[in-house]
Amino acid sequence: MTIPITSVTLDQSLSRAGPAAASFARLWTSLWAQDQLPQGLLELCRLTFARLHRDQDELAASNPLAGERPDMDVLSRLVAEDKAHDSPAFTDGEKAVLLFAEYYWTDTQSIPDEVADRVKAHFGDPGLVLLIEALGCIDGRIRTARCLRDMAASRSKMEEVAHVE
Amino acid sequence: MSNKPHVTGPGTNTGNVIRDSMMGLVPGTVSEIIALNGHVWRDSLVSPSLLEILRLRNARTVNCVFCKSVRYDVARADGLTEDRVELVADGYETSDLAPREKAAIALADAYLGFPAGMDEETAGRIAEHFSEDEIASMMVALMTYNFTSRAAVSNGGMPEDPLPITEMQVAVAGG
Incomplete structure (x- = not known):
């Protein structure tokens, strides 16, 4: 079975672009290695975006850079089901980050000051x-x-048509 | 939208606009971002003028006032005039831009859309004008322009009125 292209597997598809793609891959890896935010929290943001994009491939992707924490499966499921904000499983800081992520995704220009301030209050x-x-x-x-993915699907379809003809 | 930035820079004056911005507060990523910006401009598989068209299309969609005011030196040197920049607008399909430039804008719009992605007609049109290597290269450039411009916008404090056009040297924004 072919692994779909997602944010997690993207570097393989982009490597043909040369040094700029390699540089982007290094940035991607470095983002997950920083200590300004707790382990796993960026992965919950990725799942939040996957849900907002309604992207099933992205939701199903396993991210080796996510960071380990014992409650990750539970938290991931709650995020995927859009139940994070009502759940006691998340800390106030985690909820602040996830709320910022939702505003960021919806309209980057319209993030309220208080939403950003909540993130700063927890993580500086x-x-x-x-x-x-x-x-x-x-x-x-x-x-x-x-x-x-859309381009690959289009290419496959054209190749099938060409093969039949 | 906030009238003032949520976060200000580290107060440094290194001469690199990215390192002296808020991004300088995360030492573990800022050098990678600077290096990436340099690689995008110096090592991409499409011309600097085409990259600039992608960057400005993104800036327009994201509404980054700073990004909209900037013109990269390498794109100007590659022949992108202000007259042609003005064509990167709503009516670009009927403009004098080259078919390859219009296909690049279609790619940018597919990336920037809600939902992101493209139909078969758009995919076929892009494939007609660009190799898979060039498409990958443009996607890396688009992601770079998009995340940096959205960083500026999401931090707040964006001017409401347009800024004067300013030339930016790759040397002061890339590693």
């Missing part, structure tokens, strides 16, 4: 900056993966 200015950087990369990779 560097935490908010890392979050902003990571959200942009996660969303960009999901978008790129969708475009490349």
Whole structure:
């Protein structure tokens, strides 16, 4: 079975672009290795975006960079089902980050001050900056993966037609 | 939208606009971002003028006032004039832009859309004008322009009115 192109597997598809793609892959890896935000929280943001994009391939993708924490399966399921904000399983800081992510995805221009301030209250200015950087990369990779999947599907269909003809 | 930035830069004056921005607060990623910006401009598989068209299309959609005011030196040197920049607008399909440039804008719009993605007609049109290597290269550039412009916008403090056009050297925004 072929593994679909997602934000997690994207670097393989982009490597043909050369040094810029390699550089983007290094940035992607470095984002997950920072300590301004707790382990696993960016992965919950990725799943939040996957849900908002209604992208089943993205939701099903397993991210080796996600970071380990014992409650990750439970939290991931709650995020995928859009139940995070009502759940006691998440800390206030985690809820603040997930709320910022939802505003970021919906309209980057309209993030209320209080939403950003809540993130800063828990994780400081560097935490908010890392979050902003990571959200942009996660969303960009999901978008790129969708475009490349659509192009691959179109190419396959054209090849099938050519084969029949 | 906030009238002032949520976060300000580290107060440094290194001469690199990215390192001196808020991104300088995360030392573990800022060098990678600077390097990426340099690689996109220097090592992409499409021309600097085509990259600039992608960047400006993104800036317009994201509504990053800063990004909209910038013109990269390498794109100008590659022949992208202000007259042609003005064509990267709503009516681009009927403009004098080259078919390859219009296909690049269609790719940017597919990436930037809600939902992101493209229909078969758009996919076929893009494949007609670009190799798979070039498409991958443009996607890397689009992601780079998009996440940096959205970082600026999401941080708040964006001016409401347009800024004067300013030339940016790759040397002060890339590694």
